[in-house]
Amino acid sequence: xxxxxxxxxxxxxxxxxxxxxxxxxxxxxxxxxxxxxxxxxxxxxxxxxxxxxxxxxxxxxxxxxxxxxxxxxxxxxxxxxxxxxxxxxxxxxxxxxxxxxxxxxxxxxxxxxxxxxxxxxxxxxxxxxxxxxxxxxxxxxxxxxxxxxxxxxxxxxxxxxxxxxxxxxxxxxxxxxxxxxxxxxxxxxxxxxxxxxxxxxxxxxxxxxxxxxxxxxxxxxxxxxxxxxxxxxxxxxxxxxxxxxxxxxxxxxxxxxxxx
Amino acid sequence: xxxxxxxxxxxxxxxxxxxxxxxxxxxxxxxxxxxxxxxxxxxxxxxxxxxxxxxxxxxxxxxxxxxxxxxxxxxxxxxxxxxxxxxxxxxxxxxxxxxxxxxxxxxxxxxxxxxxxxxxxxxxxxxxxxxxxxxxxxxxxxxxxxxxxxxxxxxxxxxxxxxxxxxxxxxxxxxxxxxxxxxxxxxxxxxxxxxxxxxxxxxxxxxxxxxxxxxxxxxxxxxxxxxxxxxxxxxxxxxxxxxxxxxxxxxxxxxxxxxxxxxxxxxxxxxxxxxxxxxxxxxxxxxxxxxxxxxxxxxxxxxxxxxxxxxxxxxxxxxxxxxxxxxxxxxxxxxxxxxxxxxxxxxxxxxxxxxxxxxxxxxxxxxxxxxxxxxxxxxxxxxxxxxxxxxxxxxxxxxxxxxxxxxxxxxxxxxxxxxxxxxxxxxxxxxxxxxxxxxxxxxxxxxxxxxxxxxxxxxxxxxxxxxxxxxxxxxxxxxxxxxxxxxxxxxxxxxxxxxxxxxxxxxxxxxxxxxxxxxxxxxxxxxxxxxxxxxxxxxxxxxxxxxxxxxxxxxxxxxxxxxxxxxxxxxxxxxxxxxxxxxxxxxxxxxxxxxxxxxxxxxxxxx
Numbered sequence: 001x002x003x004x005x006x007x008x009x010x011x012x013x014x015x016x017x018x019x020x021x022x023x024x025x026x027x028x029x030x031x032x033x034x035x036x037x038x039x040x041x042x043x044x045x046x047x048x049x050x051x052x053x054x055x056x057x058x059x060x061x062x063x064x065x066x067x068x069x070x071x072x073x074x075x076x077x078x079x080x081x082x083x084x085x086x087x088x089x090x091x092x093x094x095x096x097x098x099x100x101x102x103x104x105x106x107x108x109x110x111x112x113x114x115x116x117x118x119x120x121x122x123x124x125x126x127x128x129x130x131x132x133x134x135x136x137x138x139x140x141x142x143x144x145x146x147x148x149x150x151x152x153x154x155x156x157x158x159x160x161x162x163x164x165x166x167x168x169x170x171x172x173x174x175x176x177x178x179x180x181x182x183x184x185x186x187x188x189x190x191x192x193x194x195x196x197x198x199x200x201x202x203x204x205x206x207x208x209x210x211x212x213x214x215x216x217x218x219x220x221x222x223x224x225x226x227x228x229x230x231x232x233x234x235x236x237x238x239x240x241x242x243x244x245x246x247x248x249x250x251x252x253x254x255x256x257x258x259x260x
Numbered sequence: 261x262x263x264x265x266x267x268x269x270x271x272x273x274x275x276x277x278x279x280x281x282x283x284x285x286x287x288x289x290x291x292x293x294x295x296x297x298x299x300x301x302x303x304x305x306x307x308x309x310x311x312x313x314x315x316x317x318x319x320x321x322x323x324x325x326x327x328x329x330x331x332x333x334x335x336x337x338x339x340x341x342x343x344x345x346x347x348x349x350x351x352x353x354x355x356x357x358x359x360x361x362x363x364x365x366x367x368x369x370x371x372x373x374x375x376x377x378x379x380x381x382x383x384x385x386x387x388x389x390x391x392x393x394x395x396x397x398x399x400x401x402x403x404x405x406x407x408x409x410x411x412x413x414x415x416x417x418x419x420x421x422x423x424x425x426x427x428x429x430x431x432x433x434x435x436x437x438x439x440x441x442x443x444x445x446x447x448x449x450x451x452x453x454x455x456x457x458x459x460x461x462x463x464x465x466x467x468x469x470x471x472x473x474x475x476x477x478x479x480x481x482x483x484x485x486x487x488x489x490x491x492x493x494x495x496x497x498x499x500x501x502x503x504x505x506x507x508x509x510x511x512x513x514x515x516x517x518x519x520x521x522x523x524x525x526x527x528x529x530x531x532x533x534x535x536x537x538x539x540x541x542x543x544x545x546x547x548x549x550x551x552x553x554x555x556x557x558x559x560x561x562x563x564x565x566x567x568x569x570x571x572x573x574x575x576x577x578x579x580x581x582x583x584x585x586x587x588x589x590x591x592x593x594x595x596x597x598x599x600x601x602x603x604x605x606x607x608x609x610x611x612x613x614x615x616x617x618x619x620x621x622x623x624x625x626x627x628x629x630x631x632x633x634x635x636x637x638x639x640x641x642x643x644x645x646x647x648x649x650x651x652x653x654x655x656x657x658x659x660x661x662x663x664x665x666x667x668x669x670x671x672x673x674x675x676x677x678x679x680x681x682x683x684x685x686x687x688x689x690x691x692x693x694x695x696x697x698x699x700x701x702x703x704x705x706x707x708x709x710x711x712x713x714x715x716x717x718x719x720x721x722x723x724x725x726x727x728x729x730x731x732x733x734x735x736x737x738x739x740x741x742x743x744x745x746x747x748x749x750x751x752x753x754x755x756x757x758x759x760x761x762x763x764x765x766x767x768x769x770x771x772x773x774x775x776x777x778x779x780x781x782x783x784x785x786x787x788x789x790x791x792x793x794x795x796x797x798x799x800x801x802x803x804x805x806x807x808x809x810x811x812x813x814x815x816x817x818x819x820x821x822x823x824x825x826x827x828x829x830x831x832x833x834x835x836x837x838x839x840x841x842x843x844x845x846x847x848x849x850x851x852x853x854x855x856x857x858x859x860x861x862x863x864x865x866x867x
Contacts, residue, residue, distance in 0.1 A: 087590055104588055104590075105585075105587075106651035110588050110589055111789065123589075124788055124789055125783055125785035125786065126588040227639050227640065228788040229639075229683075229689065229788075231689070232685075232686075232689035232819030232821060232822075233446055233447065233689075235446075236462065236473065237522075243819070244817055244818050244821070
């Protein structure tokens with residue numbers, strides 16, 4: 001599995017292509033204590049390529065290599081979601097890269113990608129075409145179409161603590177969602193590929209409230225930015241020249257020798 | 261060589277007898293010797309033959325002495341020449357077929373027109389009251405050709421025979437685009453050369469090559485004087501238009517001096533540069549009048565009358581309170597010095613109009629408006645292809661050009677106007693031929709609007725580019741094949757297949773982000789959020805003519821690059837005849853100067 005591409009898919013589109021088994025886990029400190037849905041920092045853990053133990057039972061399949069499957073390691077990454085009104089950021093702490101979206105009054109959605117290691121940002125052209133649908137995913141980490149197609153199974157708690165359980169089975173995948181409606185965030189989303197038995201898991205670890213959200217946005221806003229349209233005219237800028245020649249690689253290794 | 265053999269017949273004649281009785285037949289005489297055939301050989305002679313200078317036929321005759329039915333040289337008894345007459349006019353036969361051919365007659369007519377133009381050339385300096393310089397950013401020759409075909413096909417023609425507005429200009433030549441320190445140039449160095457007549461380094465604005473990029477202190481004594489500044493000094497009206505940010509390299513090179521093209525506002529500058537007194541480019545635009553007067557003792561000018569473009573962010577404080585209704589970002593302005601340059605400009609020019617959208621633009625009355633600052637986007641203006649998606653609306657390049665000329669023409673002393681189509685370059689950088697070509701077509705329309713709005717006897721119009729792109733028209737598509745389509749060869753209805761068995765497009769890029777299939781997307785920049793793709797694609801079922809298709813690229817780069825070949829220069833009006841041959845890009849300033857006599861007029865104004 002190409003981890004980099006999978007991360008990009010998860011960040012920018014939806015998790016519907018990923019495979020996972022349901023993961024029933026309750027994390028007490030992740031439960032919302034206040035309903036401050038418009039200003040929060042939600043810490044998530046993403047697991048890719050995980051094999052559920054039941055998957056190894058399928059030894060009747062001649063193409064299935066039991067030992068290989070057991071040896072395949074899952075990849076775990078951190079994802080931090082920051083939300084302040086119509087601004088939302090997805091931050092990868094390992095790569096130190098933040099995707100910051102803003103939905104303006106005309107429902108245009110603009111993305112700025114901040115590279116903390118380079119102390120620079122790249123602005124992408126505002127996109128108004130798919131904004132309504134994309135914004136739901138950007139803001140909640142769950143694709144709107146996916147949520148709308150899932151079946152409500154049960155609910156527990158009330159008010160800010162209310163937790164709703166949804167499921168969906170398609171021909172190729174099974175989805176299990178624990179949804180926090182007061183925050184419009186998933187507590188967990190597990191997707192399982194029925195054929196490969198691989199899972200992808202998005203798990204809420206912690207939520208923070210308060211001024212830290214504002215402070216973080218302020219730090220990012222202070223960084224100089226460049227329109228991506230201007231990147232091609234800036235071959236003399238080392239960072240932008242690197243962008244021209246190699247593009248952006250989300251791999252930490254790609255930036256290991258370029259800390260600034 | 262072909263020869264013609266003619267065999268003669270031997271004729272025996274029997275003598276008739278007398279009227280008396282016939283006597284007995286005498287003894288048969290002995291058989292006579294066999295007769296000889298007479299042979300004639302005709303040999304065509306080419307033009308230039310010593311005996312027939314206009315060509316003709318050589319006729320050799322003689323007896324076939326050896327009876328082998330071939331007239332050999334030793335058997336030739338007589339030689340005659342039938343020569344063609346001297347050609348005094350092109351009529352008849354094959355020549356008539358040539359002379360009545362459409363291609364022939366069209367080209368012949370072009371030569372006649374060119375001859376009459378040559379005879380009418382006005383060689384005296386200063387015959388142009390007005391000068392308009394059109395710059396297509398990244399408008400290389402291949403882009404012009406492809407846009408011409410696309411425009412023609414949009415008009416229902418095959419396309420190749422179509423003419424963009426500036427294809428019809430009477431004079432053209434080539435400009436070598438390299439910067440003093442760079443083989444493949446950027447807009448800053450090239451536009452500085454065009455505006456000041458001095459080639460310089462990559463990345464610097466309005467300063468000579470003695471500058472060190474990014475070093476404020478090195479600007480001093482390197483500042484160049486531009487055609488726009490001379491026109492201003494000479495009392496003409498002036499204007500700058502761009503679909504990019506008005507502070508971007510090309511428009512900036514008309515009015516600013518900067519050690520770095522990226523110093524578009526104060527937040528883009530190093531602190532030491534600000535402390536040393538260097539001004540950001542946006543501030544230089546708003547302070548143009550003051551700064552120019554400060555450079556020349558006793559000078560009194562009235563400033564730039566028309567400024568249309570994008571780039572509002574560089575004029576507004578980094579404070580959401582200054583956001584306009586057209587803001588795209590959460591905080592529209594970038595300035596960290598708290599200055600609102602739009603307010604400063606309005607305070608300085610109380611009769612001027614500041615507009616940010618289509619409605620404001622439409623409300624400008626060119627007959628009564630003294631000056632205008634139009635900043636229609638936070639950053640670059642839209643591509644022409646998605647201009648209609650702007651929330652508050654943006655004027656087209658044609659609309660801006662026409663209105664600017666109407667305003668500037670109010671000055672009886674004439675005007676200088678620079679018009680840049682800034683996003684041709686961006687379409688290419690994003691790997692979208694569709695966006696680059698549709699912006700080029702709009703550029704050609706703007707040129708046409710200028711031609712129609714001015715008098716060719718007093719207005720020099722030059723159309724050129726700052727540099728090219730690695731954009732190619734390749735393969736062997738048949739005539740009329742859609743320029744954005746897959747290559748379909750002559751006589752075929754199916755796409756040609758490459759060695760890998762896959763079809764391929766006519767236009768493509770040497771480098772860049774490569775293939776994207778974004779359907780009806782009209783904004784090339786959307787591709788920047790997607791992966792680079794440089795391996796061959798199966799385009800069999802892909803609509804390569806759709807607006808969202810991005811062409812394949814060989815070398816994977818995050819942004820497609822400029823190219824280093826020459827660009828075209830097209831001209832009409834007084835002084836246009838000087839645009840000929842292959843020249844350094846700095847020649848363009850000198851052509852404009854010859855036409856409008858900028859230097860002498862400015863010197864006179866300063867005396």
